[in-house]
Amino acid sequence: MRRTVRLVPILTAIAGSTLLSTTIAHGATAEATADAATGVTAGATAGGSTGGGGVTAARAVPQPVEKEAADTRKEQQTVQRYWTEAKMEAAKPLAALVPEKDGARLAAGALAAQAAADPVSVPATEPGGDTVTATRGSAARASTGAAWTRGGAIVKTTGRVFFTYQGRNASCSASAVTSENKSTVITAGHCVRMGGAFHGNWVFVPGYHNGDRPHGTWVATTLYTTPQWNNSEDINHDVASAVVAPLNGRSLTDVVGGQGISFNQGRRQQMHSFGYPAASPYDGSKLVYCAGRAFDDFLMSRDIGLNCDMTGGSSGGPWFLGFNENTGLGTLNSVNSFKYGFASGWMFGPYFGTEARAVYEAAQTTGTP
Numbered sequence: 001m002r003r004t005v006r007l008v009p010i011l012t013a014i015a016g017s018t019l020l021s022t023t024i025a026h027g028a029t030a031e032a033t034a035d036a037a038t039g040v041t042a043g044a045t046a047g048g049s050t051g052g053g054g055v056t057a058a059r060a061v062p063q064p065v066e067k068e069a070a071d072t073r074k075e076q077q078t079v080q081r082y083w084t085e086a087k088m089e090a091a092k093p094l095a096a097l098v099p100e101k102d103g104a105r106l107a108a109g110a111l112a113a114q115a116a117a118d119p120v121s122v123p124a125t126e127p128g129g130d131t132v133t134a135t136r137g138s139a140a141r142a143s144t145g146a147a148w149t150r151g152g153a154i155v156k157t158t159g160r161v162f163f164t165y166q167g168r169n170a171s172c173s174a175s176a177v178t179s180e181n182k183s184t185v186i187t188a189g190h191c192v193r194m195g196g197a198f199h200g201n202w203v204f205v206p207g208y209h210n211g212d213r214p215h216g217t218w219v220a221t222t223l224y225t226t227p228q229w230n231n232s233e234d235i236n237h238d239v240a241s242a243v244v245a246p247l248n249g250r251s252l253t254d255v256v257g258g259q260g261i262s263f264n265q266g267r268r269q270q271m272h273s274f275g276y277p278a279a280s281p282y283d284g285s286k287l288v289y290c291a292g293r294a295f296d297d298f299l300m301s302r303d304i305g306l307n308c309d310m311t312g313g314s315s316g317g318p319w320f321l322g323f324n325e326n327t328g329l330g331t332l333n334s335v336n337s338f339k340y341g342f343a344s345g346w347m348f349g350p351y352f353g354t355e356a357r358a359v360y361e362a363a364q365t366t367g368t369p
Contacts, residue, residue: 061354064362065230067198069220069242071369076219076245079201083162085211091162091169093279093312094194124153124260124329125178125253132257132329141291141325144345145309148274148287152328156215156256158287159206160276161191161316163199171284173275173317174204174242177332178258179364182251185218185242186261186360187316188335189229192240198223204244206256208276210285215256218244221369224362226355236302238337239356240316241363251368260331263357265321267304268294272325273347275317275336277310284313290347291323297348304334308347319349 070076124132132153148154161172172191177184185204192199202220205213220242228237244252252258272291278284290308297303306319315337320330334349350356 061358062227064224064241064359065193065227066362067193067223069198069200069202069223070245071221073369076221079203079219080217082201083203083217087169088160088162088171088205089211091171091278091284093172093315094165094170094190118264122178122261122331124331125258126153127156127253127255127257129182129254132327143289143291144307145277145282145288145290148289150325150328152324152326153257153259154274154328154330155209155287156207157259157328158274158276158318159204159215160208160284160313161185161187162201162203162205163191164201165194165199166197169201170199171276171278171313172315173313173336175274175318175332175335176204176206176252176256176258177261177360178253179360181243181364181366181368182253182258183244183246183368184258184360184363185220185244185252186318186332186335187240187242188337189225189238189240190233190337191316192223192242193225193230194233202242204242204252206252209287216247218247218252221245222363222366224359226359228355235338236350237355238350239335239352239359241359243363243366243368245368259318259320259329261352261360262321262331262333263352263354263360265333265352267296267351269321270294271304271306271333272320272323272330273306273308273310273317273336273349274320275310275314278313279311282311282313288314294319299340301338301348303337303348303350305346305348307345309345310336310347314347 070079126132157176161174163170172187174185174187177186204218206215222243225240226237228234271294272289274289276284277288288310290306292307294304294306297305317336318332319334321333323330333352337349339347
């Protein structure tokens with residue numbers, strides 16, 4: 001473990017389910033109530049600190065599970081060479097079965113616990129590190145899966161993820177976020193680990209478009225996910241982060257910028273979701289988005305939902321609060337996670353509470369080799 005800055009400690013139970021990277025028989029193992037609130041407080045300074053400092057916790061949050069990836073220069077070069085253009089274009093969304101599990105609806109106690117935790121928000125950063133205040137633009141255009149054509153920061157910070165899972169090449173989506181190490185990526189838990197093992201050859205390609213890699217291929221040195229996802233693939237905690245190695249002597253967000261990120265926010269807000277769906281009718285070649293008001297899952301999880309037609313490969317793509325369609329900036333507050341098999345027009349993402357924050361903090365305070 002490398003620490004260079006401060007450390008802050010679609011569901012078969014009804015009618016079949018699908019993770020957004022796969023057609024999967026998958027349920028939720030959530031308890032009927034959420035964990036107790038942590039009572040953390042944090043804030044970002046005008047100088048651009050990311051909220052990692054000045055944090056006090058009323059109780060210990062279970063530490064994220066860490067997996068070292070390509071943490072030597074030789075290993076990074078090997079992974080870089082592995083991902084040819086042909087391999088990226090041939091990578092497919094995951095397709096694997098997992099055990100069916102019991103689910104749990106969002107109970108009043110869970111809502112109360114979430115509301116009790118102090119909201120935390122970290123601002124976006126421009127390439128080079130300057131803090132950006134994300135301001136709301138004009139009224140959002142509703143979308144359930146259109147190609148994003150308006151440019152802005154989003155086309156640099158969002159990208160495709162490629163990795164090897166059980167001997168074959170697969171893809172997800174992810175986002176670069178503001179971080180102390182300038183090297184942190186947020187995605188879904190099943191985009192770093194699934195079926196009892198972490199994925200290999202993990203890379204992030206920001207700004208991917210029709211096979212082009214305008215900002216390079218960034219190799220993961222360390223992967224993190226929640227203990228709930230690691231231990232039982234609990235869909236309520238399908239969150240992960242990756243730390244990527246510098247490329248050509250520069251850190252990730254110095255090249256592409258970083259979106260803001262927040263935790264313990266109010267539910268049922270207007271949100272935008274982005275990703276690179278690669279299963280039919282999409283092909284993974286372009287950035288796609290959905291926009292609308294989020295709703296609570298009333299069936300088998302404590303997740304939040306959007307009307308969205310994106311398919312496999314969009315998993316791990318960012319959900320934003322306060323997204324400005326003119327600047328392409330917002331505050332990341334969930335990721336694409338799963339769909340119910342009988343409701344392909346709904347997509348769900350985990351609520352970003354204290355466990356998700358712990359995953360982010362672990363990544364952003366990890367140094368890069």
